[in-house]
Amino acid sequence: MQRIANLLMIKDDHVLLLKKPRRGWYVAPGGKMEPGESIYEAACREFKEETGATPIAPHLKGIYTMVITDTAGETIEDEWMLYTFIARDLTGIPYETTTEGVLEWHPVESLATLPMAEGDRTNLQFAISQSGTQYGTFYYTKEFKLLKEVIQKSVEG
Amino acid sequence: MQRIANLLMIKDDHVLLLKKPRRGWYVAPGGKMEPGESIYEAACREFKEETGATPIAPHLKGIYTMVITDTAGETIEDEWMLYTFIARDLTGIPYETTTEGVLEWHPVESLATLPMAEGDRTNLQFAISQSGTQYGTFYYTKEFKLLKEVIQKSVEG
Numbered sequence: 122m123q124r125i126a127n128l129l130m131i132k133d134d135h136v137l138l139l140k141k142p143r144r145g146w147y148v149a150p151g152g153k154m155e156p157g158e159s160i161y162e163a164a165c166r167e168f169k170e171e172t173g174a175t176p177i178a179p180h181l182k183g184i185y186t187m188v189i190t191d192t193a194g195e196t197i198e199d200e201w202m203l204y205t206f207i208a209r210d211l212t213g214i215p216y217e218t219t220t221e222g223v224l225e226w227h228p229v230e231s232l233a234t235l236p237m238a239e240g241d242r243t244n245l246q247f248a249i250s251q252s253g254t255q256y257g258t259f260y261y262t263k264e265f266k267l268l269k270e271v272i273q274k275s276v277e278g
Numbered sequence: 279m280q281r282i283a284n285l286l287m288i289k290d291d292h293v294l295l296l297k298k299p300r301r302g303w304y305v306a307p308g309g310k311m312e313p314g315e316s317i318y319e320a321a322c323r324e325f326k327e328e329t330g331a332t333p334i335a336p337h338l339k340g341i342y343t344m345v346i347t348d349t350a351g352e353t354i355e356d357e358w359m360l361y362t363f364i365a366r367d368l369t370g371i372p373y374e375t376t377t378e379g380v381l382e383w384h385p386v387e388s389l390a391t392l393p394m395a396e397g398d399r400t401n402l403q404f405a406i407s408q409s410g411t412q413y414g415t416f417y418y419t420k421e422f423k424l425l426k427e428v429i430q431k432s433v434e435g
Contacts (some may be wrong), residue, residue, distance in 0.1 A: 122279040124359070156354055159343050161413035161430040180432040181411050184338065184361070186316050197313055202281070202359070204341070209435045252434060254320035254338050254411070273318040275337040277409060277434075278366050 123201035125187075126164035127151025129248050130208055130215075135226040136249070137215055138235070139171060142222050147237045149205065149245060150224075160204040171221055174213035179206040182248035183255040190260055194268045207248045211229055239267040240260070252276055280358035283321035285333055285364055286405050287372075292383040293406070294372055296328060296393070299379055304394045306334055306362065306402060307381075317361040328378055331370035332333025337361040339405035340412040342397070351425045364405045396424040401424075409433055 127149040130137040138147040150171040163181065168176050189198045205226040215224050227235060232240040232245050247255045253262035253276035260269040284306040287294040287340035295304040307328040311320040318336065325333050340362040346355045372381050384392060389402050397416035404412045417426040 122281070124279070154343075156357060157343060157345050157415055157417075159374060159413040159415050159430060160341050161432070162415075178432060178435060181338075181341070181413070184317050184341070186311075186314060188314050207435070236368055256316040256338070258314055258316050258319075260314075271316065271324065273316060275318070275335060278335060278337055278363070 124154040124160070124163070124204070125151060125201060126154055126160050126167060126204045126206065128164045128179055128206040128208060129245050130165055130168070130172075130174075130176060130211055131229065131249055132210060133186060134229050136229055136232065136245070137172065137224060137226055139219070139221055140223045140225060140275040145236055147227075148241060149227075161206075162204040164204065171219060172215040172224060174211045174215045175180055176206075176208035177212065178186045179208040181205070181254065182207050183257075184243065184246050185256070186258040187222070187240075188260045189263055190268065194260055198263070203244075205244050205248055240270060243270060243272070268277040281311040281317070281320070281361070282358060283311055283317050283324060283361045283363065284307060285321045285325040285336055285363040285365060286402050287325070287329075287333060287368055288386065288406055289367060291386050293386055293389065293402070294329065294381060294383055295434075296376075296378060297380045297382060302393055304382075304384075304392045305398060311340045312348040321361065321363040328376060329372040329381060331372045333363075333365035334369065336365040338362070338411065339364050340414075342401065342403050342413070343415040344397075345415060346420055347425065349419055351417055355420070360401075362401050362405055373419075394398045395422055397427060400427060400429070404431070
């Protein structure tokens with residue numbers, strides 16, 4: 122089962138997003154965990170590889186079960202785990218363009234309107250605006266149309 | 279890849295542990311995630327199934343990459359993810375014996391000395407005594423001897 126870790130950098134009320142060439146959708150920098158890595162190591166390594174910069178004090182904000190189903194939402198065709206971190210500072214200056222797409226700083230408010238997977242919008246907005254940890258399952262079609270989301274959250278007791 | 283969620287219940291300075299018959303080792307109640315579940319749903323469902331009681335306000339404290347290697351620690355033979363929650367209250371009265379083993383309340387301090395996997399000791403002691411979230415990788419032999427642990431942690435920024 123695939124495990125993906127990503128990291129949303131927020132600094133001076135702007136977030137660092139990667140615009141992917143295929144659909145023009147924005148994502149937080151991230152990628153696949155390697156064998157034996159922790160999710161923390163994977164999020165830091167992927168952020169460095171994709172941006173050239175180093176996150177300071179990243180913290181896990183969300184853990185999501187990602188499910189791809191047929192159009193009717195009845196048969197599970199693929200499933201993977203997504204771990205979303207946030208960090209509020211970095212060292213180094215991020216690249217502007219990479220092999221993965223274009224890196225851009227956007228005002229935090231634009232997370233509400235920039236083109237992206239609808240589940241990512243839920244996750245990234247939670248990460249920057251609420252305390253605690255979010256969990257959930259996102260059901261998508263193969264074309265990445267969101268069919269359903271089921272969300273839980275908790276805060277430290 | 280297997281995903282395991284467990285939940286440490288702590289109440290009145292006692293923790294609820296399951297004594298497994300095979301080695302006599304203690305574990306926090308838990309088990310395998312089902313397809314499409316979130317890790318939160320899995321931790322709650324497994325706790326209920328194994329104890330008969332319902333956790334109140336569980337919160338994720340640790341996410342671990344579990345690696346089984348050959349005795350030399352060089353070849354990865356299996357890998358799975360462990361998600362450890364904590365809760366500080368419950369409804370219902372836990373079973374005393376189950377098909378999985380015997381359920382016992384122990385003083386918190388006994389986590390330092392009860393027989394258990396050494397990685398579990400690290401995880402459970404973190405969960406009850408420190409704030410924030412812990413990450414890491416535990417390398418075990420097939421006989422569940424801990425070869426190495428690599429740990430990171432973070433707190434909400």
